[in-house]
Amino acid sequence: MRLRGVGRRYGLGGPWVLRGVDLEVPPGSLTRIQGRNGSGKSTLLRLLAGIDAPSAGRITGRPPTAYVPERFPAELPFSALGYLAHLGRIHGLSRAAAARGAGEWLERFGADGYAGTPLAELSKGTSQKIAVAQALLASPGLLILDEAWTGLDQAARRVLDTAVAERVADGGAVVFVDHDPRRLAGAPDRVLRVTETRLEPVDGTVRPSAAQDGPGAGPRVRVEAEGAPGAGLPGEPAGAVVREYGPVPAPAPAHGSGADGPAGRGVRLTVEVGAADSDGLLRTLLTAEPPWHIRAVTTINDNDAQEPARGAKEKA
Ligand SMILES: Nc1ncnc2c1ncn2[C@@H]1O[C@H](COP(=O)(O)OP(=O)(O)OP(=O)(O)O)[C@@H](O)[C@H]1O
Numbered sequence: 544m545r546l547r548g549v550g551r552r553y554g555l556g557g558p559w560v561l562r563g564v565d566l567e568v569p570p571g572s573l574t575r576i577q578g579r580n581g582s583g584k585s586t587l588l589r590l591l592a593g594i595d596a597p598s599a600g601r602i603t604g605r606p607p608t609a610y611v612p613e614r615f616p617a618e619l620p621f622s623a624l625g626y627l628a629h630l631g632r633i634h635g636l637s638r639a640a641a642a643r644g645a646g647e648w649l650e651r652f653g654a655d656g657y658a659g660t661p662l663a664e665l666s667k668g669t670s671q672k673i674a675v676a677q678a679l680l681a682s683p684g685l686l687i688l689d690e691a692w693t694g695l696d697q698a699a700r701r702v703l704d705t706a707v708a709e710r711v712a713d714g715g716a717v718v719f720v721d722h723d724p725r726r727l728a729g730a731p732d733r734v735l736r737v738t739e740t741r742l743e744p745v746d747g748t749v750r751p752s753a754a755q756d757g758p759g760a761g762p763r764v765r766v767e768a769e770g771a772p773g774a775g776l777p778g779e780p781a782g783a784v785v786r787e788y789g790p791v792p793a794p795a796p797a798h799g800s801g802a803d804g805p806a807g808r809g810v811r812l813t814v815e816v817g818a819a820d821s822d823g824l825l826r827t828l829l830t831a832e833p834p835w836h837i838r839a840v841t842t843i844n845d846n847d848a849q850e851p852a853r854g855a856k857e858k859a
Pocket of ligand 1: 553578581587
């Protein structure tokens with residue numbers, strides 16, 4: 544997604560809140576937006592989410608997007624489960640997938656006991672879990688979080704941290720604002736500050752993957768893993784190169800399980816990613832159901848560079 548010369552002012556002749564903003568939001572990137580109170584952070588997030596339109600400039604290439612607003616409309620006439628299933632449908636899921644996803648996210652946030660509770664009767668904390676769950680439900684290509692951690696309990700905050708890592712590892716872009724500077728500390732590919740209508744990088748926070756230097760930029764890490772029989776290829780970060788993906792070669796048994804037919808064999812995966820993305824990839828593998836077994840994680844020297852193996856794929 545790309546913003547070119549984007550500006551926003553409220554009302555005719557009102558002061559510019561944002562002006563001349565140029566920004567690229569690459570797939571598989573995590574971006575933090577900061578700035579003082581009233582500087583225009585929420586304005587920028589609403590423009591990114593597409594729920595507000597720029598007064599000047601253009602926004603192109605927006606992927607399917609989900610947004611967690613600062614305030615959640617709790618007066619809607621739905622139960623928690625009904626609301627999530629409804630939102631899932633709006634995000635394009637089938638009826639069955641929306642209902643399943645709604646149940647799964649309620650459970651992940653420890654809110655399944657409130658599935659049948661009307662939204663208006665939920666506590667603030669549970670309402671916030673629903674607000675976050677509705678955004679995560681359809682695995683959006685772009686996830687916009689405006690103070691989404693506020694009001695969540697510690698366990699739910701961790702669930703959201705993990706969900707953000709999963710989204711990014713799966714090739715989604717996440718842009719967030721949070722008042723706590725420790726939120727996802729060290730994880731963002733870049734931190735940008737809104738200051739006097741402009742958007743500026745905070746020094747030293749733009750990592751190669753977000754700077755779009757291509758898959759070859761920066762040190763790279765090779766992750767070797769084994770999954771359960773039939774395990775699907777996990778989502779990898781942008782720039783990941785899959786070197787090997789297929790059944791564990793016979794006659795080697797998977798985890799000594801004793802399985803000997805091809806159908807019983809596990810899946811072997813070797814994937815190379817930028818060092819900055821390796822944590823996210825490992826988290827995705829380890830939190831998969833069932834989790835992958837990590838066999839080795841090695842840093843690759845430039846001399847080790849090789850062409851992608853047969854059948855390997857590279858994500859743009
Ligand atoms: N709907 C609106 N109508 C008129 N002015 C608005 C509107 N939304 C925001 N503003 C103004 O735009 C400016 C930026 O507001 P915005 O909420 O984007 O800032 P922020 O950085 O998110 O602030 P905070 O950190 O306090 O949430 C403020 O001066 C605000 O009063």
